[in-house]
């Protein structure tokens with residue numbers, strides 16, 4: 001615990017004896033961690049449920065070693081792992097409680113009420129948790145799209161995340177994918193002295209132009225309009241055949257071709273979805289189910305750590321206001337009432353015609 005007071009929660013609180021949690025947050029990625037420390041700082045009992053065995057989300061699991069350069073306050077960059085560990089420590093100091101290795105299964109409505117809230121029951125494969133508000137921050141489910149042609153090799157040198165390798169000197173690395181993740185991986189391997197080929201299925205990469213330029217300027221070969229058609233082992237290395245008949249030899253292959261959709265989980269939660277399968281939210285980050293908020297990558301739009309943080313913090317504050325403000329002062333409900341009044345006026349005007 002820090003030597004200054006970081007939370008309104010009582011250090012001696014017996015979290016196991018709580019009749020319900022004020023807030024349950026699903027996912028300990030950037031959005032969930034930022035939301036959790038915001039609610040806990042304000043004295044709300046806060047539980048975070050995380051499917052993996054550690055906090056951090058994508059920066060921790062997909063690019064722990066990458067130097068992130070677009071986080072305000074870190075002019076020299078910060079690794080995904082360090083950033084995740086710092087925010088996690090801050091949440092622990094704020095007395096946020098965590099359950100790791102538990103995956104969300106459902107959020108059920110109950111008949112119990114607490115002030116204005118109908119309590120919800122969050123069901124995971126390991127337990128059930130009653131709460132007043134739920135914040136869904138489960139990001140992209142971390143099931144990368146796989147390439148069967150490479151899986152068939154059963155090789156430990158085929159990676160679906162950026163591997164933690166300090167120095168690639170003299171290593172031949174093939175990166176598959178045309179987006180930012182693929183080109184970030186290529187740039188990192190090049191900076192660590194690898195020989196890099198990037199295989200892009202489309203006619204041109206969709207990654208940021210300056211990253212593509214950096215990869216090309218530092219010796220990366222970008223091969224567009226082709227895919228891996230065949231793969232085998234030969235002389236201790238992988239031999240890849242591309243659809244344009246090019247043959248490549250690789251010590252490591254890094255596949256970054258996106259993720260499987262989390263749509264199935266979202267549908268199970270009975271939430272309204274956008275056309276692209278992401279969770280639909282209102283301007284207060286509340287979903288189609290009252291008391292359930294959604295933040296970060298789950299609702300589409302801009303996928304950045306700072307955005308996930310900001311949304312997590314905003315939803316946490318709206319949840320806090322709903323829990324602590326009297327009904328007649330609740331900003332969202334006042335706005336809802338105003339909108340309803342405008343609707344009434346429009347109806348009355350139409351009837352008067």
Ligand SMILES: Cc1cc2nc3c(=O)[nH]c(=O)nc-3n(C[C@H](O)[C@H](O)[C@H](O)COP(=O)(O)OP(=O)(O)OC[C@H]3O[C@@H](n4cnc5c(N)ncnc54)[C@H](O)[C@@H]3O)c2cc1C
Pocket residue numbers: 026027028029030031032049050051052055056057058059062063068069070102103104105137138139140141142180181182184265295296297298302303304305306308
């Ligand atoms: C390769 C790559 C590089 C990137 N580089 C940058 C960068 O340089 N700068 C930047 O700002 N952004 C970057 N991003 C984007 C950034 O990482 C994401 O926008 C951000 O992590 C989203 O945070 P989140 O909390 O919404 O989701 P996530 O980070 O995906 O976290 C969600 C958490 O929820 C957990 N979870 C999922 N399902 C369940 C479930 N059913 N039950 C319980 N827990 C669950 C997951 O295990 C995970 O820990 C990058 C992304 C990638 C893929």
